[in-house]
């Protein structure tokens with residue numbers, strides 16, 4: 269069941285429809301993205317902070333996480349425009365790691381999906397204000413969905429392999445149990 273982030277990246281590119289033209293467009297707007305990143309980070313953490321559960325994850329351990337995270341968010345945001353190594357293996361490995369970090373902290377789909385929606389919404393407002401093209405909006409939407417899929421898939425992969433490891437069940441048995449469980453819900 270172990271996921272290969274590199275293969276997963278190319279699968280997602282095809283599924284989401286991220287094209288070479290999208291990549292070129294994102295790169296050409298990398299400077300705009302870099303300028304925008306700190307403001308987007310402010311919106312993002314203000315949004316998380318308004319949710320009591322997410323606020324306690326962010327601020328509950330008293331280690332100044334939000335400050336640390338501000339910087340990591342800025343890097344993450346910029347990487348969507350630069351693609352790091354052309355949206356290649358380094359990009360995939362980085363996205364996979366981000367996914368794993370969130371799984372370890374118990375941050376699941378219910379947190380991550382609305383958080384990504386906030387990013388898309390706030391970027392959308394700035395795209396409009398700065399008279400950017402629909403093509404750029406679409407390209408950004410696609411790369412955000414790829415990044416979201418990495419975090420979501422990490423959750424599924426880690427949970428499944430933890431169960432398999434702990435129980436010694438085969439993957440086939442596990443899938444059958446899930447199918448039966450879903451039927452009875």
Ligand code: HEM
Nearest residue numbers: 316322325326333340341344366369373375379380383384
């Ligand atoms: C759009 C969705 C999200 C993105 C793109 C994102 C981005 C990131 C990145 C880039 C890191 C650093 C990972 C590393 O250390 O390698 C991180 C860590 C973290 N994120 Fe997120 N995040 C998202 C959603 C959330 C949500 C919903 C929460 C809920 C509170 C959250 C809380 C955290 C925490 C607590 C850490 C670890 C901080 C530490 O180092 O102590 N993130 N995130």
